[in-house]
Amino acid sequence: MCLDYDRDSLLQLTVGSDNFPDSDQLDKSNYNDPRLYLEKCEACLKEQTGTLGELNVHRVKTLDKAFDAAIDVCEWKKALDYGKATITPYRQLYPSPHPAVGIQLMKIGKIQLYMNQIEEALDSLKQAEKILKITHGEEHPLYDNLLGLLDSCYYKDEL
Numbered sequence: 001m002c003l004d005y006d007r008d009s010l011l012q013l014t015v016g017s018d019n020f021p022d023s024d025q026l027d028k029s030n031y032n033d034p035r036l037y038l039e040k041c042e043a044c045l046k047e048q049t050g051t052l053g054e055l056n057v058h059r060v061k062t063l064d065k066a067f068d069a070a071i072d073v074c075e076w077k078k079a080l081d082y083g084k085a086t087i088t089p090y091r092q093l094y095p096s097p098h099p100a101v102g103i104q105l106m107k108i109g110k111i112q113l114y115m116n117q118i119e120e121a122l123d124s125l126k127q128a129e130k131i132l133k134i135t136h137g138e139e140h141p142l143y144d145n146l147l148g149l150l151d152s153c154y155y156k157d158e159l
């Protein structure tokens with residue numbers, strides 16, 4: 001047992017304890033209001049900041065849940081911020097090429113397209129295309145959807 005009170009309290013602050021927000025405790029089905037769920041995700045992220053590292057699996061899961069929650073309530077700026085924050089950890093945690101990275105990039109690119117961030121959308125979608133072409137194949141409906149998003153970018157870029 002540590003004699004230093006601050007050190008003792010930090011050691012007791014473990015993932016899954018009542019004192020620490022665990023991403024697995026964020027069950028979307030427990031919330032009838034999607035905005036309330038987003039607020040809970042954000043509160044959890046705030047508590048994790050400074051305690052959990054960028055690559056901590058619980059922090060990444062919480063970011064991902066906040067990303068999806070922000071999409072559900074059409075908070076595109078928040079969704080984009082949370083989605084972008086997941087990319088570096090995803091690339092570190094998943095082997096390359098991994099479909100989760102490709103799908104995440106596709107979702108980010110789609111939001112960027114909706115926000116008229118055409119160059120950024122093209123970059124994200126091209127990265128997604130390289131991955132999903134390998135992981136899903138050119139005949140997969142998701143890949144077709146991605147090509148449609150790329151076409152939309154090219155069309156908007158010409159306007």
